[in-house]
Amino acid sequence: MNKEQPAIGIVVIGRNEGERLRVCLRSVLGAGRAVVYVDSGSIDGSVALARSLGATVVALDMAVPFTAARARNAGFEALRALSHGVQFVQFVDGDCEMAAGWLHAALDFLTSPGHARYAVVCGRRRERFPEKSVYNRLCDIEWNTPIGDAKACGGDAMMRVSALATVGGFRDDLIAGEEPELCVRLRAAGWKIHRLDAEMALHDAAMLHWRQWWRRSVRGGYAFAQGSWLHGGPPERHWVQETRRALAWGLALPIAIVLAAGWVGAGAMWLLLLYPAQVLRLMRRGGGAERAFFLVAGKFAEAAGIVQFAWNRLMHRRQHIIEYK
Structure with missing residues (x-):
C-alpha cells in the first residue's frame, strides 16, 4: 500500500x-x-x-x-x-x-x-x-x-x-x-x-412478511429500553423519549382503554380513535399514510420488546438475538 x-x-x-x-x-x-x-x-x-x-x-x-x-x-x-x-x-x-x-x-x-x-x-x-x-x-x-x-x-x-x-x-x-x-x-x-x-x-x-417486521420492531423496543437503561440519565437521555413513546401508545393506552371499558362500559371504546387520529397527525407531518400507519402499529411491538427487557432484568436473564430473517 x-x-x-x-x-x-x-x-x-x-x-x-x-x-x-x-x-x-x-x-x-x-x-x-x-x-x-x-x-x-x-x-x-x-x-x-x-x-x-x-x-x-x-x-x-x-x-x-x-x-x-x-x-x-x-x-x-x-x-x-x-x-x-x-x-x-x-x-x-x-x-x-x-x-x-x-x-x-x-x-x-x-x-x-x-x-x-x-x-x-x-x-x-x-x-x-x-x-x-x-x-x-x-x-x-x-x-x-x-x-x-x-x-x-x-x-x-x-x-x-x-x-x-x-x-x-x-x-x-x-x-x-x-x-x-x-x-x-x-x-x-x-x-x-x-x-x-x-x-x-x-x-x-x-x-x-408482517412477522418479520414485527420481530424487528420488538428488537427495536428492546434496544430502546436497554439503551435508556444504560444512558438514560442527563445530559444524554439516550432513547428515553423513544421508550416512553412506545410504552404510552403500545402499553399504557391499551391498558387504560380496557380499564375504562370495565368502568364505564362500551363508551370507552371511543378512546380507540386516538390511534387513527395519531396516524392522521403523522401523515400531516409528511411521509405518507403507509409510514404513518406502521409507526403507530410498531409501538405495540416496541412495547413488547421493552417489557421483555424489563422481565429479563428482573429475572437476571440474558437475551439472545432476536432474528427476523
Whole structure:
C-alpha cells in the first residue's frame, strides 16, 4: 500500500447470508486491503465461501450467545492482529454491498484538515429492493438520515481505529442498538460522528412478511429500553423519549382503554380513535399514510420488546438475538 495512504481494513459480519455475502465480499475485496469476515454460526456454507474469496475468517464460538456487537469486536481485534498499521476500519453487514467510491469518500473526510476529532463517518444506505414490500420501503426511509454532524451511525460505517480502541469497542451484550450506544460513549469522550451526502451501501433486508417486521420492531423496543437503561440519565437521555413513546401508545393506552371499558362500559371504546387520529397527525407531518400507519402499529411491538427487557432484568436473564430473517 502507498505510504501516503492510511491503512484501511474491512470487517464484515454475517449469519446465513448466502449469495448476499458473496456480493458483499466482492464489493470490498481488492486493492491490498485486509478483509475479515466474522461468522455467527452460519449453516449455509458462508465460512467456506468467504475463505474461497480470500477473506480472513473468524468463526465465533457457538457456546457464547451471538450478537452483532460481539462479531464486530472479534473482527476488529482480528483485523488489528492481521494489519498492525491499520488506521481506519470499515464495518459492513453481510447483507450489504459497498458502493463504489464510498471508501475513498469516507477516507477523504476523516483525513481532511480539521477533522481529526471525527471518529465515525457514514453515508446513505439504501434498500436494494424497496419495491418488493412495504417493510423494505420502511427500512429505506429509516436509512435516510440527516446529512451533517450526527449523534449516531448504523452498522455500516468507517471508524478511526484509535477512537474505537480508546472507548473499548462495542458492548458485546447488546442484541441491537450497539452502534448508537457506541456513539454515545465516543461523543462523551470528545469524538464526533458525521453523515456524508454520499452513497455508501445497498442493503437487502429481505423483509417480506408482517412477522418479520414485527420481530424487528420488538428488537427495536428492546434496544430502546436497554439503551435508556444504560444512558438514560442527563445530559444524554439516550432513547428515553423513544421508550416512553412506545410504552404510552403500545402499553399504557391499551391498558387504560380496557380499564375504562370495565368502568364505564362500551363508551370507552371511543378512546380507540386516538390511534387513527395519531396516524392522521403523522401523515400531516409528511411521509405518507403507509409510514404513518406502521409507526403507530410498531409501538405495540416496541412495547413488547421493552417489557421483555424489563422481565429479563428482573429475572437476571440474558437475551439472545432476536432474528427476523
